[in-house]
Amino acid sequence: MFPAPAFLSNPERFMAFSRWAAPMFGVIAALLALAGLWLGFTAPEDYQQGDTVRIMFIHVPAAWMSMFVYACLGGASFLALVFRHALADAAAQAAAPLGAAFTVLALATGSLWGRPMWGTWWVWDARLTSVLVLLLFYLAYMALRASLDDETKAARAGAILALVGVVNLPVVHWSVNWWNTLHQGASVFRKGGPTMTVDYLYPLLLLGLAYMAAFGSLWLVRIRAEVWRRRAEAAALRAARG
Amino acid sequence: MLDLDPGPYAAFLWPAYGLTALVFALMIVGSLNHARRWRKKAQALSQQGPEA
Numbered sequence: 001m002f003p004a005p006a007f008l009s010n011p012e013r014f015m016a017f018s019r020w021a022a023p024m025f026g027v028i029a030a031l032l033a034l035a036g037l038w039l040g041f042t043a044p045e046d047y048q049q050g051d052t053v054r055i056m057f058i059h060v061p062a063a064w065m066s067m068f069v070y071a072c073l074g075g076a077s078f079l080a081l082v083f084r085h086a087l088a089d090a091a092a093q094a095a096a097p098l099g100a101a102f103t104v105l106a107l108a109t110g111s112l113w114g115r116p117m118w119g120t121w122w123v124w125d126a127r128l129t130s131v132l133v134l135l136l137f138y139l140a141y142m143a144l145r146a147s148l149d150d151e152t153k154a155a156r157a158g159a160i161l162a163l164v165g166v167v168n169l170p171v172v173h174w175s176v177n178w179w180n181t182l183h184q185g186a187s188v189f190r191k192g193g194p195t196m197t198v199d200y201l202y203p204l205l206l207l208g209l210a211y212m213a214a215f216g217s218l219w220l221v222r223i224r225a226e227v228w229r230r231r232a233e234a235a236a237l238r239a240a241r242g
Numbered sequence: 243m244l245d246l247d248p249g250p251y252a253a254f255l256w257p258a259y260g261l262t263a264l265v266f267a268l269m270i271v272g273s274l275n276h277a278r279r280w281r282k283k284a285q286a287l288s289q290q291g292p293e294a
Contacts, residue, residue, distance in 0.1 A: 109261065
């Protein structure tokens with residue numbers, strides 16, 4: 001068996017690991033964010049976009065995270081569905097609100113960037129619409145989990161819904177290539193390497209790593225909360241049974 | 243040199259950064275409160291034991 005299920009199958013080991021890993025990732029995130037913001041606000045303004053280019057440093061990492069967190073949600077759901085790991089299900093449940101928050105940020109900051117550059121807050125092009133669909137998958141997952149009292153049924157239904165939503169990830173990523181969109185194409189993760197100047201690339205990558213570390217920290221905190229919630233409910237059930 | 247004057251784009255740049263800061267603050271406070279609440283509840287219930 002590969003390491004992830006073995007690790008996830010042991011809640012005690014996870015709780016011991018996450019106790020120090022969560023604050024450590026939080027500190028790393030803060031340091032990376034400070035460095036990225038410093039480089040971002042010392043970079044020269046773009047000759048076409050002016051100072052609005054600085055919105056890129058917070059918009060693009062949010063968009064990356066919206067997809068990455070959904071991939072984590074899908075992966076954890078797969079492990080929960082196939083291997084029946086309780087911690088994998090907790091991980092999926094814990095990832096959803098964080099992913100939804102990153103997706104809201106991607107859409108809102110994109111809109112604030114689009115208005116001065118495109119002349120519109122919103123356009124129904126393939127990239128924006130597929131990211132909106134991604135947000136709807138997050139919201140549907142959370143609503144489905146909340147609507148079912150039976151924890152086992154909620155976990156299974158949520159996992160199936162999450163796995164269906166994984167189909168949307170390649171659509172989001174390649175939407176700018178498959179359709180003619182107002183949204184620009186990839187300029188960092190593309191064949192042939194990044195196309196942007198290092199003045200913008202370095203702060204963007206630093207803030208991307210900061211978002212990733214922040215997610216790592218908050219994800220661990222929320223999985224820990226989920227473990228405690230399940231322990232509390234199990235203890236309450238035992239107490240009720242006498 | 244820090245460039246904190248976005249000129250005519252201030253109305254777009256600062257709300258974007260402000261919203262990002264707000265969402266991160268909500269994620270951090272919400273996650274920590276959520277964890278603290280359930281940790282206390284789990285500890286209280288486990289101390290009561292099965293006879294409670």
